[in-house]
Amino acid sequence: MKHDCHYHPGDPAKWHCGECQIHYCTRCMPDADTRKRKALCPACSKAMRYLGAATEVVPFWNRIGSFFRYPFHTDPLIVIAICTLVPIFAPANLIGILIWLVLALALFKYTYAVINHTAEGHLKPPSVSVAFTGSGFNIVILQLLVFIVMGGLVGTAAMLGGPGLMMLALAFVLLALPASIMVLAMERSVGAAVNPMNLAVLISRIGTPYFLLYGYLILLTMASGVAQDFALTHFPFWLSQPLSGFLNSTFTLILFNMLGYLLFQYQEELGFSADTQDDASNADRHQRDRGNRFDADIDMNLKDGNYDRVQSMLKETLKQNRDDPVRIGQLYKLLIAQNDATELYQYHPRILGWLADRNDGEGIASVLGILEFAESGFKLDDPELAVRCARFLYQKGHFKQALRLLQDFHKRFPESDELAPAYLLVAQTLANGLSQWEKARAFLTFIQKRCTNHPLHPQIPVFLDQIEKRELLKGPKASFATPDQGN
Structure with missing residues (x-):
């Protein structure tokens, strides 16, 4: 589900x-x-x-093509080739019979391993070594015992109830055979694989898709029989025998892969859990990153409407790392959404710095608007931050807000190195933004007289000349001429 x-x-x-x-x-x-x-x-x-x-x-009926491609991966293809071709070259004696028997057991073991492997979420086939090494060969004996018990069940029904009951028993056995194979592959228990209640529960939990799969299995079995009959009829014996064995092995792997995938698809209904193992996009996502856990908690609390809780979490985190840009950004968005002027005022230096780092003039204007409304005459106490914010306000066309931010800058920060850049920005705002050329000239003259040692001082005459010509205040053009070329 x-x-x-x-x-x-x-x-x-x-x-x-x-x-x-x-x-x-x-x-x-x-x-x-x-x-x-x-x-x-x-x-x-x-x-x-x-x-x-x-x-x-993905439902199994949407992966039919993948099931048919499954036997043609490298590992199952090697298993099929070994188990099909080696017996051809084996001697026609007892040793040859033993070789054929061992390879048949290996192939049988591999097909059952496919069910387990697929049910665990492995969409790629198990390795070649699974067929020829380790334990698990007893699955053949267990499957034979299951067939014997099922045959005994049909025979007992015939003796007790005649042909009618025998046909019902036979119909149930045939219907439950795929379920029996799945149970045997997963539990390795004959009792579980022949228990009618056990099989009925598995079929009922899967529901209608089980019968859809059953139809596919019947078609696969018929197709396998027709293909093998064609090979035996139209090709010489030396070719038809291995070809028939190859086709039989291929269709068997397709069938068992489908059974394993059905278990994987309905794992919740069957009481176990497995994840896709071979897809890199679904690789183990186990992460011990506390930051990711914190982000997830914030996301869930926001969706639950626990805004005060989120605010407390962010403030607590910023006590430990006051300049964390991720948390500052999250706090900014939350406070703006709540229009919380009190908390914005408390955190405004960090929030405005965060916005300035992102060249977000509109965000700066929004925050300053809230702060100015809450506190008439609001000013920033950090000269560098004030100039940075004013520059982005100027670039976004918020000229009056930029001027208010830099008002009386020389009185508030008389010894600051930001004085010349601040008043040059004021002059640009007055001239370029508001066409107040004389006021712009006054600020440029102030820089020329007051900031004689500042690197901007030599450029002031260029700006004053632009004022006279009523041109936009821009910095001097770069020159690549050497002193000799200038002469």
Whole structure:
């Protein structure tokens, strides 16, 4: 069953809190340990249930093409080739029979490994070594026992109820065979694989898609039979035998891959969890970054309307790292949304500095407007910040606001190195923005008399000349001429 994240509708949920009945996606849980399937609910701190890929997995009927391509990956192709071609060159004696038997067991083991591998979320086939090394060869014996028990069930039904009951039993056995194979692959238990209640529960939990899959499996079986019959009929024996074996192995892997994927798709209904293992975009997202956890908490609290809580969290963080640009930006957006002049005033130096770093003249104008409304005659106490903010206000056309910010600058900061840049900006604002040329001349004259040692001093005559010509105040043009060229 698909569940969306409570806080990010449209994003598949990965975690579910049984206490709060809330579903969370990976964005809400950046600090969760997906490998160990452990996470604590952000709301109640209780352990949550991991949903794996159950909420985002693509239905199997949309991946038919992928199932048919599955046997042609390198690893399964090598397994099929070894198990199909080696017996051709084996001697026609007891040793050859043993070789054929071992390879048949290896292929059988590999097909069952495909179910487990796919059910765990691996969309790529298991490696070649799985077929020929390690334990798991007993799966063949277990499957034979399952067939014997099922045959015994049909025979018992025939003895007790005659042909009618036998046909019902046979129909159930055939219908439940895919479910039995899936249970046997996952649990390695004959009892579980032949238990009618167990199989009925699995079929009922999957529901209609099980019968859709069953139809596909019948078609696959028929297609495999037709293809093998064609090979045996139209090709010589030396070619038809390996070709028939290759086709049989290929269709078997397709079938078992589909069974494993069905388990993966309905993992939540079947009571286990698995995630996509081979897709780089869905790699382990277990991150211990406290910043990501903090961002997720802010996001959830904002969506819950807990604005005071978010504000307290940001202020507490800024006590530990007062110049954190991310948190300053978040606090600015929150305070502007709330039109909180009191808190804006408290944090205005850092907020205005943050806006100036981003060349955000409109944002500076908005903050200053709120502060000026709350406190008539508001002025900045930092001369460098005042000049920076005024420059961006000038660039955005907020001329009067820029002038108010630099008003009486020489009285407030008489020894500041920012005095010349501040009054040059005032002159540019008056001349270029408001066409008040005489007032602009007065400020340029002030710089010429008062700031004789400042690097801007030699440029003042150029600006005064521009005033006389009623030209826009711009800096002197760069010259690349050497003194000799000038002569």
